[in-house]
Amino acid sequence: MTATELPEIDHATATQPAERAWAVASPDLDPSIGIVVCIPSFRRPKHLRLTLQSLARQRTGRQFAVVIVENDAAKCASVPVAAEFLESRLSGICLVEPRQGNCYAINAAFETALALFPVAEHFLMIDDDEIASPDWIDRMVSTAEISGADLVGGPVWPNFHDEMKRGLRRHPAFAPAYEQSGPVPVIYGCGNCLVRRAVFAEVGFPAFDLRFNFLGGGDVDFFYRCRRLGLRFHWAADATISETVPQNRTQLGWLIIRGLRIGAINYHVQRKATPTLASRLKLAIKLAAALPLSLVHAACAVFTERKAVIAVHPMTVALGSALAAVGIEPQQYKASKIVS
Secondary structure, rough: OOOOOOOOOOOOHHHHHHHHHHEEEEOOOOOOOOEEEEEEOOOOOOOOHHHHHHHHOOOOOOEEEEEEEEOOOOOOHHHHHHHHHHHOOOOEEEOOOOOOHHHHHHHHHOOOHHHHHOOOOOOEEEEEOOEOOHHHHHHHHHHHHOOOOEEEEEEEEEOOOOOHHHHHHHHOOEEEEEEOOOOOOOOOOOOEEEEEEEHHHHHOOOOOOOHOOOOHEEEEEEEHHHHHHHEEEEOOOOOOOEEOOHHHHHHHOOOOOOHHHHHHHHHHHHOOOOOHHHHHHHHHHHHHHHHHHHHHHHHHHHHHHHHHHHHHHHHHHHHHHHHOOOOOOOOOOHHHOOOO
């Protein structure tokens, strides 16, 4: 990998769905369903069970289906959990995406949903460590219908295993991007989002750039591409999801790496949007200024948040961008996760 570019991917061959295999499907799939919830899953069967339970308990009269993507072809620990729900409680399918990587799994979910449900208009996504509130689907879809927005986002609230860490709810790694419902310039995470069918035709395939597979940030890149295309975003503050946060993700080391990764993602997203020498020079100047400015932001955060772990976040993000510019960055989704 060069110091200034993500690794090249052969997009013509990298997304061939023939490599994917159906693991389990509901007995009677209805292709006329208009709402599909996509769930990428990797080695978290216990958490996935909670996710699917929250979907089975949705308070809505709207018909919806689920597309679950197992991204650990070796063990397929999610498949028995998916089968349990797809037999009777939920409608949909579970497929196996053998190529490991965050973007591979998400692309498999969206591409399968688009093909399997040809008249579906709304495609939602939830992660396999998240729990949807009882009215989540209804509120997300209603927001899309009323606002006419192309993409809708909602808050993901942390549920800390360690109650002593509740003060971290304001940390940028956990705090939602917006507080109020309404039009917003862009959304950042796909763990609670809705995308209209027409968006995929505008953005093209693969929707999530495979060069972000192991770094993460394919969602940030996707949403910024949508923004550059002039697509409209809306925030639904009442369409809430909760995220399970294990104790190791509240430790200082993890939060520092998270900040470095956010900085690396920001750099690569901006680097993709700088095709000319002049724009690249402007980005280089911005990076050079970001580090000293981050010290000012950190000092301000000390007084407003009164938590050092929150105050250092601007510095780690700025450092992460600078390191990514010379080819040094964390690869979060390349490391295996613990089965739980």
